Amino acid sequence: MADTQKEGARAFGFEPYQAGTDEEYMNSEQETHFREILLAWKRTLMEEVDRTVHHMQDEATNFPDPNDRATQESEFSLELRTRDRERKLIKKIDEALERLDEHDYGYCEACGVDIGIRRLEARPTATLCIDCKTLDEIREKQRG
Structure with a gap:
Protein backbone atom coordinates (compact mmCIF):
# COMPACT_ATOMS: atom_id res chain seq x y z
CA MET A 1 0.00 0.00 0.00
CA ALA A 2 2.88 2.39 0.71
CA ASP A 3 4.08 1.94 -2.89
CA THR A 4 0.62 2.88 -4.20
CA GLN A 5 0.62 6.08 -2.14
CA LYS A 6 4.09 6.99 -3.37
CA GLU A 7 3.09 6.32 -6.98
CA GLY A 8 -0.07 8.43 -6.65
CA ALA A 9 1.80 11.37 -5.19
CA ARG A 10 4.57 11.14 -7.79
CA ALA A 11 2.08 10.83 -10.63
CA PHE A 12 0.65 14.16 -9.57
CA GLY A 13 4.14 15.64 -9.34
CA PHE A 14 4.65 15.55 -5.57
CA GLU A 15 6.68 13.34 -3.32
CA PRO A 16 4.81 12.04 -0.26
CA TYR A 17 5.41 14.24 2.77
CA GLN A 18 7.99 12.82 5.18
CA ALA A 19 7.09 13.97 8.67
CA GLY A 20 9.78 14.26 11.31
CA THR A 21 9.60 12.14 14.48
CA ASP A 22 8.27 14.87 16.81
CA GLU A 23 6.77 17.09 14.13
CA GLU A 24 3.56 18.91 14.99
CA TYR A 25 0.54 17.95 12.87
CA MET A 26 -0.43 20.53 10.22
CA ASN A 27 2.55 22.76 10.79
CA SER A 28 3.46 25.41 8.20
CA GLU A 29 5.52 22.96 6.09
CA GLN A 30 2.61 20.53 5.87
CA GLU A 31 0.18 23.35 5.07
CA THR A 32 2.53 24.50 2.29
CA HIS A 33 2.77 20.93 0.97
CA PHE A 34 -1.02 20.57 0.75
CA ARG A 35 -1.52 24.09 -0.61
CA GLU A 36 0.84 23.24 -3.50
CA ILE A 37 -1.01 19.98 -4.17
CA LEU A 38 -4.43 21.69 -4.14
CA LEU A 39 -3.30 24.59 -6.35
CA ALA A 40 -1.66 22.24 -8.87
CA TRP A 41 -4.81 20.11 -8.97
CA LYS A 42 -6.99 23.18 -9.47
CA ARG A 43 -4.70 24.49 -12.22
CA THR A 44 -4.91 21.14 -14.03
CA LEU A 45 -8.71 21.13 -13.83
CA MET A 46 -8.92 24.72 -15.07
CA GLU A 47 -6.70 23.84 -18.06
CA GLU A 48 -9.08 20.97 -18.86
CA VAL A 49 -12.03 23.39 -18.81
CA ASP A 50 -10.22 25.69 -21.25
CA ARG A 51 -9.37 22.74 -23.52
CA THR A 52 -13.00 21.64 -23.51
CA VAL A 53 -14.27 25.08 -24.48
CA HIS A 54 -11.80 25.30 -27.37
CA HIS A 55 -12.52 21.73 -28.45
CA MET A 56 -16.27 22.32 -28.51
CA GLN A 57 -15.85 25.58 -30.44
CA ASP A 58 -13.49 24.00 -32.97
CA GLU A 59 -15.45 20.76 -33.41
CA ALA A 60 -18.96 22.22 -33.51
CA THR A 61 -20.21 21.27 -36.93
CA ASN A 62 -23.72 21.06 -38.28
CA PHE A 63 -23.59 17.60 -39.81
CA PRO A 64 -26.21 16.90 -42.47
CA ASP A 65 -26.48 13.28 -41.30
CA PRO A 66 -28.69 12.94 -38.20
CA ASN A 67 -26.56 10.06 -36.88
CA ASP A 68 -23.39 12.17 -37.05
CA ARG A 69 -25.16 15.05 -35.29
CA ALA A 70 -26.43 12.68 -32.58
CA THR A 71 -22.93 11.27 -32.06
CA GLN A 72 -21.45 14.74 -31.73
CA GLU A 73 -24.18 15.84 -29.31
CA SER A 74 -23.64 12.71 -27.26
CA GLU A 75 -19.87 13.36 -27.09
CA PHE A 76 -20.44 16.99 -26.10
CA SER A 77 -22.98 15.96 -23.46
CA LEU A 78 -20.54 13.48 -21.91
CA GLU A 79 -17.79 16.08 -21.93
CA LEU A 80 -20.04 18.67 -20.29
CA ARG A 81 -21.06 16.21 -17.57
CA THR A 82 -17.39 15.53 -16.88
CA ARG A 83 -16.66 19.26 -16.68
CA ASP A 84 -19.60 19.76 -14.33
CA ARG A 85 -18.15 17.14 -11.98
CA GLU A 86 -14.80 18.91 -12.22
CA ARG A 87 -16.48 22.25 -11.48
CA LYS A 88 -17.85 20.76 -8.27
CA LEU A 89 -14.37 19.42 -7.46
CA ILE A 90 -12.87 22.89 -8.01
CA LYS A 91 -15.37 24.22 -5.47
CA LYS A 92 -14.21 21.57 -2.97
CA ILE A 93 -10.59 22.51 -3.66
CA ASP A 94 -11.41 26.17 -3.00
CA GLU A 95 -13.09 25.18 0.27
CA ALA A 96 -10.00 23.16 1.26
CA LEU A 97 -7.79 26.17 0.47
CA GLU A 98 -10.03 28.32 2.71
CA ARG A 99 -9.64 25.76 5.53
CA LEU A 100 -5.86 25.99 5.02
CA ASP A 101 -6.04 29.78 5.33
CA GLU A 102 -8.02 29.39 8.56
CA HIS A 103 -5.66 26.64 9.83
CA ASP A 104 -8.60 24.20 10.05
CA TYR A 105 -7.36 21.97 7.23
Whole structure:
Protein backbone atom coordinates (compact mmCIF):
# COMPACT_ATOMS: atom_id res chain seq x y z
CA MET A 1 0.00 0.00 0.00
CA ALA A 2 2.88 2.39 0.71
CA ASP A 3 4.08 1.94 -2.89
CA THR A 4 0.62 2.88 -4.20
CA GLN A 5 0.62 6.08 -2.14
CA LYS A 6 4.09 6.99 -3.37
CA GLU A 7 3.09 6.32 -6.98
CA GLY A 8 -0.07 8.43 -6.65
CA ALA A 9 1.80 11.37 -5.19
CA ARG A 10 4.57 11.14 -7.79
CA ALA A 11 2.08 10.83 -10.63
CA PHE A 12 0.65 14.16 -9.57
CA GLY A 13 4.14 15.64 -9.34
CA PHE A 14 4.65 15.55 -5.57
CA GLU A 15 6.68 13.34 -3.32
CA PRO A 16 4.81 12.04 -0.26
CA TYR A 17 5.41 14.24 2.77
CA GLN A 18 7.99 12.82 5.18
CA ALA A 19 7.09 13.97 8.67
CA GLY A 20 9.78 14.26 11.31
CA THR A 21 9.60 12.14 14.48
CA ASP A 22 8.27 14.87 16.81
CA GLU A 23 6.77 17.09 14.13
CA GLU A 24 3.56 18.91 14.99
CA TYR A 25 0.54 17.95 12.87
CA MET A 26 -0.43 20.53 10.22
CA ASN A 27 2.55 22.76 10.79
CA SER A 28 3.46 25.41 8.20
CA GLU A 29 5.52 22.96 6.09
CA GLN A 30 2.61 20.53 5.87
CA GLU A 31 0.18 23.35 5.07
CA THR A 32 2.53 24.50 2.29
CA HIS A 33 2.77 20.93 0.97
CA PHE A 34 -1.02 20.57 0.75
CA ARG A 35 -1.52 24.09 -0.61
CA GLU A 36 0.84 23.24 -3.50
CA ILE A 37 -1.01 19.98 -4.17
CA LEU A 38 -4.43 21.69 -4.14
CA LEU A 39 -3.30 24.59 -6.35
CA ALA A 40 -1.66 22.24 -8.87
CA TRP A 41 -4.81 20.11 -8.97
CA LYS A 42 -6.99 23.18 -9.47
CA ARG A 43 -4.70 24.49 -12.22
CA THR A 44 -4.91 21.14 -14.03
CA LEU A 45 -8.71 21.13 -13.83
CA MET A 46 -8.92 24.72 -15.07
CA GLU A 47 -6.70 23.84 -18.06
CA GLU A 48 -9.08 20.97 -18.86
CA VAL A 49 -12.03 23.39 -18.81
CA ASP A 50 -10.22 25.69 -21.25
CA ARG A 51 -9.37 22.74 -23.52
CA THR A 52 -13.00 21.64 -23.51
CA VAL A 53 -14.27 25.08 -24.48
CA HIS A 54 -11.80 25.30 -27.37
CA HIS A 55 -12.52 21.73 -28.45
CA MET A 56 -16.27 22.32 -28.51
CA GLN A 57 -15.85 25.58 -30.44
CA ASP A 58 -13.49 24.00 -32.97
CA GLU A 59 -15.45 20.76 -33.41
CA ALA A 60 -18.96 22.22 -33.51
CA THR A 61 -20.21 21.27 -36.93
CA ASN A 62 -23.72 21.06 -38.28
CA PHE A 63 -23.59 17.60 -39.81
CA PRO A 64 -26.21 16.90 -42.47
CA ASP A 65 -26.48 13.28 -41.30
CA PRO A 66 -28.69 12.94 -38.20
CA ASN A 67 -26.56 10.06 -36.88
CA ASP A 68 -23.39 12.17 -37.05
CA ARG A 69 -25.16 15.05 -35.29
CA ALA A 70 -26.43 12.68 -32.58
CA THR A 71 -22.93 11.27 -32.06
CA GLN A 72 -21.45 14.74 -31.73
CA GLU A 73 -24.18 15.84 -29.31
CA SER A 74 -23.64 12.71 -27.26
CA GLU A 75 -19.87 13.36 -27.09
CA PHE A 76 -20.44 16.99 -26.10
CA SER A 77 -22.98 15.96 -23.46
CA LEU A 78 -20.54 13.48 -21.91
CA GLU A 79 -17.79 16.08 -21.93
CA LEU A 80 -20.04 18.67 -20.29
CA ARG A 81 -21.06 16.21 -17.57
CA THR A 82 -17.39 15.53 -16.88
CA ARG A 83 -16.66 19.26 -16.68
CA ASP A 84 -19.60 19.76 -14.33
CA ARG A 85 -18.15 17.14 -11.98
CA GLU A 86 -14.80 18.91 -12.22
CA ARG A 87 -16.48 22.25 -11.48
CA LYS A 88 -17.85 20.76 -8.27
CA LEU A 89 -14.37 19.42 -7.46
CA ILE A 90 -12.87 22.89 -8.01
CA LYS A 91 -15.37 24.22 -5.47
CA LYS A 92 -14.21 21.57 -2.97
CA ILE A 93 -10.59 22.51 -3.66
CA ASP A 94 -11.41 26.17 -3.00
CA GLU A 95 -13.09 25.18 0.27
CA ALA A 96 -10.00 23.16 1.26
CA LEU A 97 -7.79 26.17 0.47
CA GLU A 98 -10.03 28.32 2.71
CA ARG A 99 -9.64 25.76 5.53
CA LEU A 100 -5.86 25.99 5.02
CA ASP A 101 -6.04 29.78 5.33
CA GLU A 102 -8.02 29.39 8.56
CA HIS A 103 -5.66 26.64 9.83
CA ASP A 104 -8.60 24.20 10.05
CA TYR A 105 -7.36 21.97 7.23
CA GLY A 106 -6.58 18.37 8.12
CA TYR A 107 -9.01 18.03 11.00
CA CYS A 108 -12.23 16.03 10.89
CA GLU A 109 -15.34 18.21 10.66
CA ALA A 110 -17.35 15.67 12.67
CA CYS A 111 -15.09 14.75 15.58
CA GLY A 112 -12.09 17.09 15.33
CA VAL A 113 -9.33 14.47 15.20
CA ASP A 114 -6.45 14.53 12.72
CA ILE A 115 -7.47 13.23 9.30
CA GLY A 116 -3.90 12.14 8.65
CA ILE A 117 -1.27 13.10 6.12
CA ARG A 118 -1.54 9.93 4.00
CA ARG A 119 -5.33 10.18 3.76
CA LEU A 120 -5.04 13.84 2.77
CA GLU A 121 -2.45 13.00 0.13
CA ALA A 122 -4.81 10.38 -1.27
CA ARG A 123 -7.82 12.72 -1.05
CA PRO A 124 -6.70 16.34 -0.50
CA THR A 125 -10.31 17.57 -0.18
CA ALA A 126 -11.19 15.11 2.62
CA THR A 127 -13.14 16.67 5.48
CA LEU A 128 -13.74 13.54 7.57
CA CYS A 129 -11.35 11.14 9.28
CA ILE A 130 -11.54 7.55 8.06
CA ASP A 131 -13.71 6.45 11.00
CA CYS A 132 -16.31 9.20 10.51
CA LYS A 133 -16.29 8.66 6.74
CA THR A 134 -16.90 4.94 7.24
CA LEU A 135 -19.82 5.66 9.58
CA ASP A 136 -21.17 8.20 7.07
CA GLU A 137 -21.07 5.62 4.28
CA ILE A 138 -22.81 3.00 6.47
CA ARG A 139 -25.58 5.50 7.27
CA GLU A 140 -25.89 6.36 3.58
CA LYS A 141 -26.26 2.68 2.65
CA GLN A 142 -28.95 2.20 5.29
CA ARG A 143 -30.96 5.17 3.98
CA GLY A 144 -31.01 3.65 0.59
